Amino acid sequence: MNVDFALFIPEFVMAGMALVVLTVDLFLPQDRKHWLPYIALVGILGTMGSVFTIAGKSEELYGGLFLVDNFAVFFKVFLLAVGAFMVLASAEYVKKNLTRPGEFYGILLFSILAMMTMTAAGELLTAYISLELFSFSLYILASYAIHRPKSVEAGLKYILVGAFSSAILLYGLSLIYGSLGTTTFSGIADALAGNDDIPVAFLAGLVLVVVGFGFKITAVPFHMWAPDVYEGAPTPVTAYLAVASKAVSFALLLRLFAMAFGPAMDEWRPIIAGLAAATIVLGNLVAMAQHNIKRMLAYSSIGQAGYLLMGIAALSPLASNGLLFHIVGYSAANFAAFACIIAYENLTGKEEISDYAGLSRRQPFMALVLSGALFSLAGLPVFAGFATKFYLFAAVGNEGLLWLVIVAVAGSLVSLYYYLMVIKQIYLGEPEEDEPLRLSVSTVGLLGALGAAVVIFGVYPGPLINLIEKATAVLPMPV
C-alpha cells in the first residue's frame, strides 16, 4: 500500500511539538517555566498553519481508516483554535495554582493530537483509539491539582465512569463488527443498505455505542459525572471539557451517524431525539438550582449538548450545518464565559455565583464580556447564540421534529432565567469590596477576542456558514 505521508503533516507536527514541550521542560529552570505556554502556543499555531497544506484534499488512507477531507480540516482548524485559546486562558492559572506545567502543556498537546485524529477517523477502531487517547489525557488533566482533594475526586470519578463507558462502547463496537463484518464507516453503510432486515445485534451494538458517546457528550442520563468533574477539575480544564471535548465528540458522532448509520436512521432517530429532549429538560431545570458558577455552567452545557443532539437526530444537510454552526457559537460563548471565570478565580479565588455581586463596578469590561457570553448561551439576538440556535432549530423543525424544537425553545427560556441570575448579580449586586480588579493585558486581549467572536458570529455569520457548508458537503446524507 502506498501511503502519502504528507497528509499526516499536521499530526506529525503536533506530536513533535508535544514532545518538544515535554523535553524543553526538563531543561528550563524553575523561573523560566512561564515560557512553556508560549512554546505550546507556537506549536498549536504551527500545526494550524500546516493544516492548510491538506486543505481542499479528499483522500482515504489505509483503506478508509483515516480520512482527509474538508470536514476534518474544518474541525482541525477549529479545535486548534480552541486549543490556542485554552493555552492562553490557562497560562496565568497554571502558574498560580498548579505544579509541573511541563506535563500540563505536553498532555494538553497530546489531547489536541487525539482530537485531530478523531475528526479524521473513518473506522470504528481508529475512532475508538483516538477517543481513548483523548480521554486519558483528560483524566490526567482533570486531577492535575493533586493537592486539592476535589480535583483528585474529579479525576477519579471521571476515570471510573469513563472506563465503564468505554467498556460499553467497545462492546457495542464488537457487536456491530460481529453482525456486519466490517468496521469502516462506509462499509457499515453499504452492509446496512444491502440488508433488507437490520440485524438485531447491530441495533444492540448501536445503542451501546450511543451510550458510550452519551458519556462523552454528557447526554442525560449518562451525564452524572459531569457536574462533579466540572466543579472539581482545575477551571481551565473544565472549560476544555465543556468546549473541546464536546465539540470533537459531536464531530465524530456526526461523521459516524452520517457515514455509517445513515441507512438505519428510522431505528435510531427516536432514541437520539428522546435523549436530546431528556438532556435539554434535565440540564436546564437543574442548572437553576446551582450556586457554584462552574457547576451551573456544567448543567448549562448539558442542556447545550441536548440542542446539539437535536442536530444528530434530524440529520439533514441543513441540520448538520446547524450543528456545526451551534458548536462554533456555543464554544465561543462558553469559552468567553469560562475565560472570565478563570480570570476572576485568579484574582479572587472565588467561584460562587454570589461572589460575582457588583462585578460591573469592579471590572466593567469583564462584566460586559461575561454578560454577553451568557446572553449568547441563552440565545438572545445580536449574539452568536441566537443565530446558531435559530439556524439549528429551524433545520430540526424542517425534518418533522417540531415537538423537539418546542422542548428546546422551552429549555432556552428556562436557561435565560439562570443566566440572568448571574447577570443580575454582576450588575445589581452589592460588591463586598469596592477595589477595582486589574486584568493583565493578555487576559484583556483574550476576553476581547472571544467577546468579539460572540458578537461577530451573531451579526455577520455569512463567511462562517460558507465554510461550514463546504465541510458538511463531504458527508453523505440519508434521503
Place this chain on the structure above:
Amino acid sequence: MGMEWAWLLPAVCTGAFVVVAALGRWLPGRGSLLAIGAIGTAFVLFWFVMADVVGNGPGSFSRAWFDSGDLTVRLGMRVDKLAIVMLGLVSAVSLAVQVYSLRYMRGDPRFGWYFALHSLFAASMLALVLADNLLVFYITWELVGLGSYLLIGFWWERRSASEAAKKAFITTRIGDVALLIGILVLFKATGTFELSQIFAMAQAGEISQTTINLSTVLIFIGAAGKSAQFPFHVWLPDAMEGPTPVSALIHAATMVAAGVYLVARMAPLFVLAPGVLDLVAFIGLTTVFIGAALAMVQTDIKRILAYSTISQLGFMMLALGSLGFTAAIFHLLAHGFFKALLFLGAGSIIHAMHERQDIREMGGLRSRLPATWVAFVIAGLALAGIFPLSGFFSKDDVLFSVLDNRGVVWFAAGLIGSVLTALYVARLLYLVFLGEPRSQAAREAREAPLGMTLPVMALMAPAAGLGLLALAWGDYDGFGSFLVFLPFGSRPFEFHGAVFWPSLALAFSAFLMGLSMYRQTGGVAPALVRRRIPWLLTALDNKLYLDHVYQWTVDHVVLVGSRLVALFDRAVVNDAGVDATGRATRWSGLVLRYHETGLVSTYMLTIAVTAMVIVLIVITTG
C-alpha cells in the same frame, strides 16, 4: 454628480451621534465640534445634491432591505425638489442652531450629550425627508419624535421639563398610531410601502375611494399630531421647557413642519380625497385662530412664539387643504428661517435676562440688545407678513391659494388670521424692546456674546430675503415653477391685487394699531375688550380649557380602564399564569437536583440500566 451622495447627509450625522454619544467625553469640546463638523458637512453636501437635482431632475435609489414571504421591503431614498427644499432648511437651521448652542449651552453638565442628541435628531430628520417608502418614513418619523422627547426633557431634573417631554411624546404618539394604521391600510390595499407604486395605483383607480379617504384621514391625524394642529396643539407650548436652541430647531423650524411635509409628500393621494382636504383646511384655519388668539395673552416669551408657531402651521395646513401645496411648502421654508431666528433671538434675550422669560419684566431692551433687536424686527415683521420680507411672499401665496380654491369667505378668515398675527407681533416687540425697562434684570441686560449673535445674524439673511426665491430671475422661474405638484402645473408668483393690497394693508395697519394700543395699555388687552368679553379672556388664559378636558379624560377614562386591565393582569396573567409556571419550574429544578448523589456507583448503575432498557425497547419493537 452628487445625488448619489444624498444618503451621506443622514449618514454623517448618525456617525457623529454614535461617536459623540460613546466617546464624547474624550473628544475636544466633548464632541460638540464633531457634531458641528458633521452637520456642516451635511450642509455642504446639500449644495452638491441640489445642483445635481436641479440639473438632472429627481432620482431615487434603493436596495432590498429584507424579504418576508412575498414582501420585499426596500431601503431607499428619493431625492426630488421637495426633499431638496427640506434638506436645505434642516441642514442650514441645524447648523446655525448647533453653532449657537456652543455658546448657549456652555457649562452644562451634559454638554456632550446635548450635541449627540442634536446629531441624532438631524440624522433622523434628514433621513425622514429622503425616505421613499412609508415604512422607512415611519421609522424616521418616530426617531424624530424620540429626539424631540429627549431634548425637551434635556433638563430632566426639572419636573416640568420631564412632564413636558412626556406630554409631547404621548400627544404626538396618539397621532403616530393613526399614521401607522393609515400606512397599514394603504399597505393592505396595495401590498407595498413604496410611495411611487402607491401613487401610481391610486391614479390608475386601483385603490377604492373608501381606502383613500380612510388612509388620508389617518395620515392627516398623524400629521396633525406632529405639526401641533388643533386639538393636538397642547404639547407644543409645554415643549418650550427644553433648551431654547432646541425650540428653535425642533419646535419651530423642522420637526413640527414634518406633518406639513407629510401631507405635501402624500399630495397625489390627498387630491383624490376632496372631503379630506376640506377637513385639512378646516383644521388648519381653526388652528390659525386658536394659536393666534392664545399668543395674544401669553406672557412667557417662548410660549408666545410657540403659539405663533401653532398658528403659522395652521396657515400651512390651510394652504394644503386649499390645494396650495407649493405655497404651504414655501411658507414652511420661510417660517422655518424666521421663526428659528425669533427663537434664537429669544434665547439671547433670556440669556441676557438671566433666565427670566416673562415679557412683563422686560421692556426697553432695544438699546441694550441692538443686534437681537434688529433680528427680532426682521423676523417679527416677516412673521406679520410685511413687504418685502420673506413672510410676506409666503403668506401672500397661501392666501392666494385660499382665495383661488376656497372662495372669499375662507380668504377673509385667513386675512383675519394675519391681522391677529400682526397684533401679537406688535405686542411682543413693544413689550420686549420698547418702553422703559420694567425690572432690574432688564436694566442690566447685556448683548449676548459673539458666538451667539453670529448665527443669529446668519439667519437674518434668509429670513429677510427668502422672498426673492418666489420671484423669477434669470433662468429661475420662481418657486412656483421650481416646486411643482402634479397634477397642477407650474404657477409662477404674481402680485395679485386682490390679495396683495388687502393683506399688506391689513397687516401693516394692524401692526401699527397694535403698537399704539399696547403703548397705551402697557401690554394688556384694551379696557373695551376686558369689559365686554371677559369670558373670552378667561378662556384664553386657561388655554381654552383643553388641558383640563384632556386631564379629566386621562384621570376618569384612561386610568379607570387601566386599573381594570391591571387587575386582570395581576390576578390572572401574573399570579396564576406567570408566577405559578415559574414557581413550578424552579421547584422541579430544586427537586431534580437530588438525582445527583455524588456516588460513582449510582452513576454507573444509571448508565447500565438505561443502556439495557433502551436495548430492550429497540429489540422488542424493532
